Amino acid sequence: MPEITSVTFFKCRGFKDQFWLFKMMRFxxxxxxxxxxxxxxxxxxxxxxxxxxPWPDFSTYAMIQVWEDEQYAHRFFEDAKLMERYERHTTDRWTLLMRNITSKGRWSGNSPFAPSTNLDPHNPYIAVITRATIRPARLWQFWKYVPTSQKPLTNQPGLIYTKGIGEVPVLQMATFSLWESEQALKNFAYQRSEHTVAIQKTRQLDWYSEELFSRFQPFASYGSWEDLNQLDLQLPNNPPN
Known part of the structure; x- marks a missing residue:
């Protein structure tokens, strides 16, 4: 079976569980x-x-993993003791399994996502992961423009869910977004002036010392998330909860 990628979001309420999730970033x-x-x-x-x-959300954390094949992923999410511990400390846990469509750039010196040869031509959904390490000398310029570039995401047609995530606050940032279709993604990427200007500034000002852009085809999910209806997506082969 071909390689797959998973993205998992964890949410908790209350200081005790938030502190536990924060500690688990290390442990x-x-x-x-x-x-x-x-x-x-x-x-x-x-x-x-x-x-x-740049301001942290201590209630929400994320984990991205790449698997040799789908069975390893299912075994981990169904049986791993670590997942049982996260379950006890979170109110929402949602995992999306995905096949990579394309990937450009590097993440911590690696190219972790290999394009899949097992894509479903009838599955319209598309997920995107972007990740960048911001040059310290460009931090002020980058964060000054961020509010403008992110404004179109509010009530953007075809956008199901998006969240800013990162390994190191302020310096190493990533975004995950899930879209109803490739066309919805293109409408945001190429027709919203704020986003196209951000792309131009990235090239002109050389904001990043490392960057990565990857697109994925989601095909299954575990769990639930807030009051959104991600699990109502017509994804094939949803594994049992």
Whole structure:
């Protein structure tokens, strides 16, 4: 079976569980480094609201993993003791399984996402992961423009969900977004002036020392998330909860 990628979001309420999730940003590594069938992983915090935000959201964390095949992923999410511990400390946990469509750039010196040869031509949904390390000398310019570039995400047609995530606050940022279709994504990427200007500024001002852009085809999900209806998506082969 071909390689797949998973993205998992965790949400909790209350200081005790928020502190537990914060601690696990350090202590989960001992377990995750030994997971069988996993070739890449990243634990990340998140920013407030949607898109990039330098102010942390201590209620929400994310984990991205790459698997040798789908069965390793299912085994981890169904049986891993680590997932049982997260379950006890979170009010919402949602995992999306995805096949990579295309990937450009590097993440911590790696190219973790290999394009899949097993895409479903009848599945319209598309997910995007962008990740960048911002040059320290460009931090002020980058964060000054962020509110303008992110404004179109509010009530953007075809956008199902988006969240700003990252490994290191302010310096290493990423976004995850899920769209109803490729056309909806293109309408945002190429028809919203704020976003096209951001792309131009990235090239002109050389904001990033490292960047990555990847598109995925989601095909299954676990769990639930807030009051959104992600699990109502017509995704094939949803694994049992």
């Amino acid at each position: 989960s590594h001992a377990f995750l480094q030994e997971v069988k069938g996993q070739t890449f992983y990243k634990l990340m915090g998140s920013g407030r609201g949607i898109g990039f935000n």
